Amino acid sequence: MKKTLMTGNEAIARGAYEYGVKVAAAYPGTPSTEILENAAKYDEIYAQWSPNEKVALEVGIGSSLAGARTLVTMKHVGVNVAADPLMTFAYTGVNGGLVLVSADDPGMHSSQNEQDNRRFAKFAKVPLLEPGDSQEAKDFVGLALEISEQFDIPVMLRTTTRISHSMSEVTLGERGNDGLQTCERNAQKYVMIPAYARVRHQLLEEKLVKLKEYSQETPLNGIEWGDREVGVISSGICYQYVKEALPEVSVLKLGMPYPFPESLVREFAAGVKKLYVVEELEPYLEEEIRALGLEVTGKEIFPLNGEINASMVMEKIGGKAMSQALKLTDYRPEEIPLRPPVMCPGCPHRGVFYVLKKLDLIVTGDIGCYTLGCLPPLEAMDTCVCMGASIGVALGMEKADPNLKGRVVAVIGDSTFFHSGLTGTLDIAYNLGSSTVIILDNRTTAMTGHQEHPGTGHTLKNEPSEPADLVDVVKALGIKRVVVADPLDLEEVEKVISVEVASPESSVIIFESPCALMVAEKGAAARVEQEECGYCADCVSLGCPAMVNDTRAEEVRVTGELCRGCGLCIQVCDFDAIQKAGESGE
Amino acid sequence: MNKNINLLLAGVGGQGTILASRIIAYAAQCSGLTVKLSEIHGMAQRGGSVVTHLRMGEDVYSPLIEPGTADIIIATEQLEAWRWLPYLKEGGTVIVNSQQIPPVPVILGLKEYPSGILERLIKNVPQTYSLNALESARAAGNEKAANVVLLGLLASRMDFDKECWEEALKAVLPAKILEPNLKAFQTGYHYNNE
Numbered sequence: 001m002k003k004t005l006m007t008g009n010e011a012i013a014r015g016a017y018e019y020g021v022k023v024a025a026a027y028p029g030t031p032s033t034e035i036l037e038n039a040a041k042y043d044e045i046y047a048q049w050s051p052n053e054k055v056a057l058e059v060g061i062g063s064s065l066a067g068a069r070t071l072v073t074m075k076h077v078g079v080n081v082a083a084d085p086l087m088t089f090a091y092t093g094v095n096g097g098l099v100l101v102s103a104d105d106p107g108m109h110s111s112q113n114e115q116d117n118r119r120f121a122k123f124a125k126v127p128l129l130e131p132g133d134s135q136e137a138k139d140f141v142g143l144a145l146e147i148s149e150q151f152d153i154p155v156m157l158r159t160t161t162r163i164s165h166s167m168s169e170v171t172l173g174e175r176g177n178d179g180l181q182t183c184e185r186n187a188q189k190y191v192m193i194p195a196y197a198r199v200r201h202q203l204l205e206e207k208l209v210k211l212k213e214y215s216q217e218t219p220l221n222g223i224e225w226g227d228r229e230v231g232v233i234s235s236g237i238c239y240q241y242v243k244e245a246l247p248e249v250s251v252l253k254l255g256m257p258y259p260f261p262e263s264l265v266r267e268f269a270a271g272v273k274k275l276y277v278v279e280e281l282e283p284y285l286e287e288e289i290r291a292l293g294l295e296v297t298g299k300e301i302f303p304l305n306g307e308i309n310a311s312m313v314m315e316k317i318g319g320k321a322m323s324q325a326l327k328l329t330d331y332r333p334e335e336i337p338l339r340p341p342v343m344c345p346g347c348p349h350r351g352v353f354y355v356l357k358k359l360d361l362i363v364t365g366d367i368g369c370y371t372l373g374c375l376p377p378l379e380a381m382d383t384c385v386c387m388g389a390s391i392g393v394a395l396g397m398e399k400a401d402p403n404l405k406g407r408v409v410a411v412i413g414d415s416t417f418f419h420s421g422l423t424g425t426l427d428i429a430y431n432l433g434s435s436t437v438i439i440l441d442n443r444t445t446a447m448t449g450h451q452e453h454p455g456t457g458h459t460l461k462n463e464p465s466e467p468a469d470l471v472d473v474v475k476a477l478g479i480k481r482v483v484v485a486d487p488l489d490l491e492e493v494e495k496v497i498s499v500e501v502a503s504p505e506s507s508v509i510i511f512e513s514p515c516a517l518m519v520a521e522k523g524a525a526a527r528v529e530q531e532e533c534g535y536c537a538d539c540v541s542l543g544c545p546a547m548v549n550d551t552r553a554e555e556v557r558v559t560g561e562l563c564r565g566c567g568l569c570i571q572v573c574d575f576d577a578i579q580k581a582g583e584s585g586e
Numbered sequence: 587m588n589k590n591i592n593l594l595l596a597g598v599g600g601q602g603t604i605l606a607s608r609i610i611a612y613a614a615q616c617s618g619l620t621v622k623l624s625e626i627h628g629m630a631q632r633g634g635s636v637v638t639h640l641r642m643g644e645d646v647y648s649p650l651i652e653p654g655t656a657d658i659i660i661a662t663e664q665l666e667a668w669r670w671l672p673y674l675k676e677g678g679t680v681i682v683n684s685q686q687i688p689p690v691p692v693i694l695g696l697k698e699y700p701s702g703i704l705e706r707l708i709k710n711v712p713q714t715y716s717l718n719a720l721e722s723a724r725a726a727g728n729e730k731a732a733n734v735v736l737l738g739l740l741a742s743r744m745d746f747d748k749e750c751w752e753e754a755l756k757a758v759l760p761a762k763i764l765e766p767n768l769k770a771f772q773t774g775y776h777y778n779n780e
Binding site: 003005007030031033034109110133161162165166167168169237240241243244247309310311322323324325326327328329330331335336337338339340341342343344369372375376377447448449537540543544545547548549550551552561 | 612622623624625634646647648649687689692695698699700706710
């Protein structure tokens with residue numbers, strides 16, 4: 001058997017291939033993105049980026065009802081967007097098996113919250129599987145599809161960042177079960193009017209009773225007896241931390257935490273002296289254990305936020321440190337500057353935020369690379385909540401306080417606009433708002449690694465497609481004032497924003513310029529002529545990583561190999577001291 | 587679990603830290619070791635501090651290295667070697683690219699780039715190998731291959747088969763940039779620290 005190294009995400013895609021998935025849909029989001037990117041590489045799988053997670057799940061529902069095994073993937077907050085179809089899909093059930101992957105992000109490496117979607121599985125009443133490494137990630141896709149078809153119910157496969165983005169060995173198999181189920185037309189099952197839904201809800205409750213029996217029997221949940229003094233119940237990545245720190249203790253590993261395997265937990269608890277539960281974020285398992293009347297230690301010693309690790313398990317349960325700290329001399333952590341993420345050199349978003357700060361506007365922000373505009377030195381963003389929120393929030397502000405009219409702008413990226421910006425824009429137009437919406441159109445989904453979207457002209461399978469025209473779309477939503485401008489021309493940026501913000505009508509400005517990482521050609525690098533420089537450091541306030549403020553030498557320099565030649569620093573310099581290399585008098 | 591090799595790779599988003607760690611992971615797997623690798627994508631990549639954890643051996647459960655347990659730290663930038671140094675274990679090795687990339691607080695003139703990092707590294711860790719990997723990579727024909735120069739140096743200090751390293755480079759790197767990277771690897775492999 002061939003073993004190969006795969007991330008959890010690659011392994012899930014491989015599982016989709018081996019277990020006969022025919023259709024896969026998603027919207028990109030860290031840490032889930034690579035699942036669909038990898039699924040798309042298999043000719044046997046039709047894979048697509050949907051404009052958002054709700055549509056992705058609806059496409060998945062259609063595919064399942066048509067009889068195909070189906071994979072739908074998203075990050076944890078994406079499930080909020082897809083919650084509407086999910087809650088009712090649990091009632092209708094499936095035809096072809098459907099697996100919904102929720103990739104959670106404890107520690108918020110790249111997310112706006114760290115919600116625990118195990119609660120979502122229970123809330124939606126769908127079975128939950130949690131893999132603990134890449135091999136399980138692949139295998140569990142197959143098991144989830146089986147459970148889905150056997151019990152006529154969608155199944156949630158939940159990963160966390162450390163599962164999705166960790167590599168471990170996977171044994172590969174061949175593709176099997178490639179057939180379609182017969183597409184059955186059954187209104188009583190699939191049309192959820194109250195009369196039919198009442199029946200389906202009852203059936204769902206009956207399925208959950210059977211699923212609980214299943215979870216008590218399945219090898220997905222299993223006891224590893226060791227020292228009986230201490231027993232630990234765990235799942236997912238936390239299981240690995242427990243095995244790493246405390247290889248000698250008894251462990252109950254839950255690969256299928258919902259429905260909760262009651263009798264198995266009782267058996268385990270009865271077999272150990274002291275019972276612990278190790279889980280990141282919510283006390284999900286802990287509450288289930290306590291509901292059985294069992295005594296357990298969990299969140300009194302482990303945090304409700306952030307990630308857990310092996311050291312923490314060793315310290316909290318083992319009662320000692322995992323390792324000895326290296327003795328360091330002349331080491332002062334406080335002198336080490338942080339290295340926060342930053343907009344890339346040449347990023348077309350930078351100039352827009354520079355101007356927004358200069359104009360001192362209230363900026364409602366959104367989700368994407370441009371959210372970095374909230375950080376110093378640009379610091380030109382006041383809110384960021386969720387995908388698309390910039391637009392509704394802007395309208396709400398001006399409706400609440402008339403003094404804010406003409407001072408609020410919403411800033412949103414192109415992919416985010418297609419995801420969730422359309423309805424907010426419609427709201428501004430219809431409800432007589434005057435807000436200005438700025439769409440930063442860099443023709444890609446940049447933050448997650450340059451995925452296609454409806455405006456790029458290509459599908460995930462790399463087929464050419466008609467790009468949605470932002471101007472046409474915005475006008476169709478009822479916005480009359482639509483301006484397209486170049487974000488790398490600061491004078492134009494300032495003029496356009498000033499005019500549109502002052503206008504009593506609602507307006508949309510589309511700043512068009514491709515993501516700097518997608519432009520192969522570098523422009524000539526900028527260079528500071530030190531004799532001309534007045535050391536005002538205006539250029540530094542652009543926050544460009546290629547620009548260095550040497551406070552000792554009292555000079556600003558451009559790091560030539562980083563500079564993309566976007567020319568913004570040249571435009572902001574009052575001394576005409578910055579030039580493109582090759583254009584100076586030397 | 588003591589037989590495991592823990593290797594921490596630190597760098598700046600965009601320097602190819604993840605790519606480098608994947609190459610090591612493939613080489614380790616080719617050499618018959620069980621491997622776990624943990625990387626972080628997304629927001630953290632945009633010029634931010636990036637670290638990947640690589641654990642190789644027989645019984646590897648957690649994909650994460652705990653502070654004070656790294657056998658080797660490879661850093662593609664000085665300050666990042668210094669930042670992650672508390673992860674090194676007593677008697678560990680540091681391989682560091684002498685390149686300096688100023689982070690935002692330094693660019694803005696709010697903080698100074700700490701001075702004398704390389705000297706202080708050597709003072710703390712006798713097994714420190716520092717080299718100008720950027721220059722070597724340029725000489726090899728691709729300045730993005732600085733990470734692979736460091737891998738060459740690592741390879742000369744580990745007992746994986748050399749064929750495994752070459753296989754790993756071929757498996758992970760796109761064909762069109764393989765040639766300068768193989769050259770960069772050789773430069774690192776034959777690097778003399780004295």
